[in-house]
Amino acid sequence: MSGDTSAFWAACVRGELVIQRCTACDRRIHLPEPACPWCGGGSLVFEPASGEGVVHTYTVVHRSFAPGYQGREPYVMAWVDLPEGVRAFGHVVECPPERVRVGLPVRVTFLDDLPHWRPA
Numbered sequence: 001m002s003g004d005t006s007a008f009w010a011a012c013v014r015g016e017l018v019i020q021r022c023t024a025c026d027r028r029i030h031l032p033e034p035a036c037p038w039c040g041g042g043s044l045v046f047e048p049a050s051g052e053g054v055v056h057t058y059t060v061v062h063r064s065f066a067p068g069y070q071g072r073e074p075y076v077m078a079w080v081d082l083p084e085g086v087r088a089f090g091h092v093v094e095c096p097p098e099r100v101r102v103g104l105p106v107r108v109t110f111l112d113d114l115p116h117w118r119p120a
Contacts, residue, residue: 004034005032007032007046008032008046009113011046011048012110012113012114012115013113015110016048017048017049017051017088017108017115018046018047018048018049019046019047019049019082019084019086020032020033020044020045020046020047021044021045021046021047022036022038022039022041022043022044023041023043023044023045024036024039024041024043025038025039025041027039027085028084028085028086029044029086030082030084030086030087030088031089032044032046049082049084049108050082050083050084051107051108052082052083052105052106052107052108052120053080053081053082053083053088053105053106053107053108053117054080054081054103054104054105054106055078055079055080055081055092055100055101055102055103055104055106055117056078056079056080056081056087056102057078057079057102058076058077058078058079058092058100058102059076059077059078060074060075060076060097060100061073061074061075061076061077062074074097075091075097076091076092076095076097076100077089077090077091077092078090078091078092078100078106078117080106080117088108088115088117090114090115090116090117091111091116091117092104092106092116092117092118092119093109093111093116093117093118094109094118094119095118095119099119104119105119105120106118106119106120107119107120
């Protein structure tokens with residue numbers, strides 16, 4: 001990912017999930033991009049997202065090699081389908097790993113200024 005993502009991160013600090021919209025073709029884009037992957041347009045605006053979603057797929061991490069996550073296992077990483085037509089990535093929190101399932105309704109929550117997902 002390249003380009004200016006500061007508006008995305010500033011929204012996260014405020015506890016708000018935003019996604020990009022291309023003003024040329026009106027498609028939504030997430031994760032942030034410097035240009036529209038569909039039409040190539042460079043006029044992208046950040047707009048508030050509902051913060052609601054549904055788990056599309058997930059994995060339970062039992063052994064992490066990522067610094068900062070070792071010792072926190074098990075934890076759940078998931079792709080979440082948003083009603084805005086994009087998919088977001090993050091941890092599923094406030095839920096035991098064995099209760100996470102495909103189709104689980106979730107809502108965004110922010111921990112350490114990062115978007116995560118909790119059961120709705």
